[in-house]
Amino acid sequence: MHLFIHIHIILLCIISSFFTSSAKDSKPQIQNGMVLGLSHVRSLSTPSKALLNSTEFDFLDIIEPVTAYTDGYLLSLNLGTPPQVFQVYLDTGSDLTWVPCGTSSYQCMECGNEHSSSKPTPIFSPSQSSSNTRELCGSRFCADVHSSDNKYDPCAAAGCSIPAFTSGLCPRPCPPFSYTYGGGALVLGSLARDTVTLHGSIYGIGHFPLEFPGFSFGCVGSSIREPIGIAGFGKGTLSLPSQLGFLDRGFSHCFLGFRFARNPNITSPLVMGDLALSDTDDFLFTPMLRSITYPNFYYIGLEGVSVGDDAAAMAAPPSLSGIDSDGNGGVIVDTGTTYTHLPDPFYTTILSSLGSAVPYERSYDLEARTGFDLCYEVPCAHAPCTDDDELPPVSLHFLGGVKLTLPKKSCYYAVTPPKDTVVVKCLLFQRMDDDDDDVINGDGGGGDTSGPGAVLGSFQMQNVEVVYDLEKGRIGFQPRDCALQA
Numbered sequence: 001m002h003l004f005i006h007i008h009i010i011l012l013c014i015i016s017s018f019f020t021s022s023a024k025d026s027k028p029q030i031q032n033g034m035v036l037g038l039s040h041v042r043s044l045s046t047p048s049k050a051l052l053n054s055t056e057f058d059f060l061d062i063i064e065p066v067t068a069y070t071d072g073y074l075l076s077l078n079l080g081t082p083p084q085v086f087q088v089y090l091d092t093g094s095d096l097t098w099v100p101c102g103t104s105s106y107q108c109m110e111c112g113n114e115h116s117s118s119k120p121t122p123i124f125s126p127s128q129s130s131s132n133t134r135e136l137c138g139s140r141f142c143a144d145v146h147s148s149d150n151k152y153d154p155c156a157a158a159g160c161s162i163p164a165f166t167s168g169l170c171p172r173p174c175p176p177f178s179y180t181y182g183g184g185a186l187v188l189g190s191l192a193r194d195t196v197t198l199h200g201s202i203y204g205i206g207h208f209p210l211e212f213p214g215f216s217f218g219c220v221g222s223s224i225r226e227p228i229g230i231a232g233f234g235k236g237t238l239s240l241p242s243q244l245g246f247l248d249r250g251f252s253h254c255f256l257g258f259r260f261a262r263n264p265n266i267t268s269p270l271v272m273g274d275l276a277l278s279d280t281d282d283f284l285f286t287p288m289l290r291s292i293t294y295p296n297f298y299y300i301g302l303e304g305v306s307v308g309d310d311a312a313a314m315a316a317p318p319s320l321s322g323i324d325s326d327g328n329g330g331v332i333v334d335t336g337t338t339y340t341h342l343p344d345p346f347y348t349t350i351l352s353s354l355g356s357a358v359p360y361e362r363s364y365d366l367e368a369r370t371g372f373d374l375c376y377e378v379p380c381a382h383a384p385c386t387d388d389d390e391l392p393p394v395s396l397h398f399l400g401g402v403k404l405t406l407p408k409k410s411c412y413y414a415v416t417p418p419k420d421t422v423v424v425k426c427l428l429f430q431r432m433d434d435d436d437d438d439v440i441n442g443d444g445g446g447g448d449t450s451g452p453g454a455v456l457g458s459f460q461m462q463n464v465e466v467v468y469d470l471e472k473g474r475i476g477f478q479p480r481d482c483a484l485q486a
Contacts, residue, residue, distance in 0.1 A: 067267055068256040071338045072458055075231045075270070078197040078209075079217065080129030086122055088229035090253070090270065091336030092298055092468075093455075095236035096145060096179050098187060098218030099124045099229035107222040121228065124219065126192060131213060134173035135191035138165060141216040142174035144237045145191055179218065181226070182337065189220035215243055230336065235470075236296040241272055247470060252276040253335070254465040254482035255458060257409055268482040280467055283476030286398035288468075293327025294451060298468060300475055301399035302331045302454060305342075307353045308392040314353060317346055319453040321399060329453045333466070333475060337457040343432040354427065357392045363424045370415055372426040378414075380423040385414055391425065396456075404477045407463045428459050 067074055074087045079099065086099045100106035101124040108121070126132040135142055137155040146154050155165030157175045164170040174191045181187075196215040200208055216238065220229070232239045233251070241247045251272040260266045289299035301321040304313030319329040320343075342350065351373055355362075360376040367375045378389050391412050395405040416424040432454055467476040 067264060068258055068261045068462075070258070070261045073253075073255055073268075073335060077229070077231060079124055079215075080126075080194050081131040082129075083195075083197050084122075084124050084128065086124065086229050088231045089336055090233060091230045091334070092233045093332060093334030093336040094179075094181065094230060095232040095234040095238040095242075095296055096218050097215075097229070097231045097238070097240050098179070098189060098220045100221075101126065101189065101192075101219035102221040103127070104221075106220075108227050109222075109224045111225060111227040126194075126219065129194055132192060132194045135193055135216055136170070137172050137174045138168050138170055139174065139191075139216070141238055142191055145174070145177045145179065145218070177218070183225065185223070185225035187218065187220045187223040187226050189218045189222075191216055192219045193217075212244060233335070234296040235298070239296075244272070246272045249273050250276050250468050250470045252465060252467040253461075254480065254485050255335075255462045256482050257462050258413070258459065259409075260483065266483060269485055276467060277469055277471065280469070280476055280478075283465075283467055283478045284398075284402040284404060285467075285469070285474045285476040286400045286402045288470075288473045288475055289323050289330045289399075291323050291327040291330065297332040297334075297452065298475065299323060299330040299332055299452070300456075302396060303399060304397040305346075305350050306395045306397065306403075307350065307357050311353075311357075311392075313395070313397045314346075314349055316397075317343070317453075319343075320346070326450070328450050331454040331456055332452040333456045333461075333468075335458045335461065337455045338459055339428050339430045339457045340460045341430050341432040341455040341457065343453060347429070347431050350429070351427075354392065354394075359390050366415055366424045366426065370426060372415075372428065373431070375415065375424050375426040377422045378425050379421060380418045381421050383418045383423075385418060385423045385425075389425075394429075396460075402477070404464070405479065406460055407479055410460050410462050410464065413459075 069089075072089045072091075075090045077086045077088050077097070077099065078084070079086065088097070088099060100121050103125070106121045106123050137158040137160065138151075140151070142154045143151045146157075148154060152165050154174055155170045155172065158170065158172040160170035160172055176188065176190050179187050179189075193214050193216050195211050195213045196217075197209050197211050200210040220226075233241055235247060236242065239247065241251055249272075251270065253270040254268050256266060256268040286300050289301055291297065291299055302316045303321050304315045306313040320331055323330045354374055358374075358376055360378055363375040363377050367373065376391070378385065378391065389408075391408060393405050393408060394411045395403050397403050411427060411429070412425040413428050414423045414425050463479060463482050465478045465480050465482065467478075469476060
């Protein structure tokens with residue numbers, strides 16, 4: 001599929017200079033990249049534009065403002081002509097990109113008080129976009145969203161005749177779909193195509209809108225536990241980086257600390273393309289594992305966890321360091337899951353080690369109220385309470401000899417304000433329950449223990465730059481203050 005990019009007319013002089021300089025050479029020797037910032041809604045202007053073919057211009061970067069939210073990280077999507085703006089979760093654990101959509105109100109069951117407000121959920125209106133079309137039943141995206149091994153199934157369900165769907169000429173739209181997530185979440189909708197608009201630059205010069213027509217996404221009218229949309233960044237056909245052509249290269253993100261949640265003025269970068277891989281000499285890389293059963297996840301292997309600066313690592317079970325012949329095991333890197341989940345009895349062993357290392361009193365009351373397993377009363381003379389406490393650091397030991405020592409604020413969180421010179425901080429890891437053992441994104445069900453063995457969640461990735469090097473099949477980590485890159 002060829003994507004076309006509309007570029008700010010004032011940059012045509014820059015582009016023409018590239019044409020001139022490359023007239024004697026077959027192609028400029030430059031890096032291609034795409035940069036997205038992680039943030040709240042930011043509207044696009046409508047400047048003059050020129051039409052370019054994105055497959056012929058490798059020097060284009062894309063820069064999009066985006067932010068931290070209370071339970072994840074948000075990317076701004078601009079869909080349609082003219083653009084309609086939506087905030088969606090960035091999710092490396094799924095492929096489908098979708099937004100609330102339709103002609104009436106968006107229905108979300110079990111969405112909780114966090115997303116309840118008097119302001120209705122923004123809804124994409126297909127009729128208000130001149131470039132919107134329904135996805136056809138014979139497309140690869142339709143087969144993918146229906147998880148069908150037989151490409152003819154969707155057209156058969158749509159009522160096409162055998163000659164029509166075997167010839168690929170059936171004009172009927174893709175049938176409605178259901179798409180499931182971990183924890184019982186699910187969305188119902190239909191596939192559509194429209195223009196997605198991002199922001200771009202050339203060699204870091206300029207800041208202009210780029211239009212990608214024909215982007216396939218879910219038009220969702222109702223859901224369970226999914227209050228806003230999602231941008232799927234998995235390895236499947238439907239994912240946003242796959243559709244934009246960056247999945248064979250890589251991407252990176254540097255998540256802001258959750259203390260910046262709901263702050264639209266502070267952003268952290270999400271980078272797609274060669275630019276994400278251009279300065280990674282100081283990164284700690286671990287090999288990416290492959291699952292024949294769940295190939296769209298980003299898997300890595302966990303060998304152990306250590307508590308304290310010089311403590312020996314507690315060995316992880318073999319199911320976390322590798323993937324078996326049935327495609328089960330390993331650890332998925334999932335920005336759509338808030339907290340890291342580890343299985344028992346390994347998780348209980350870690351809790352016991354932490355309990356022995358922490359010199360503070362337990363707060364059993366806050367543990368009961370929050371659902372977290374370890375909470376402590378930490379001295380705090382003056383707010384804000386910093387990392388200057390005796391809570392031990394937690395290190396994750398991955399395959400390849402990688403030891404990632406997490407920033408303290410990526411492990412512990414103050415769940416109360418300071419009171420009587422004390423603040424309660426809780427460990428924000430969680431136990432891998434039976435529901436989590438089901439496929440994190442897919443059909444799941446039945447208490448089956450198939451799928452990933454553990455999940456690395458977004459809270460533990462804050463203030464850690466993460467690089468998904470898909471060219472070399474590896475994932476890199478580097479702790480840093482992501483606010484400095486804002």
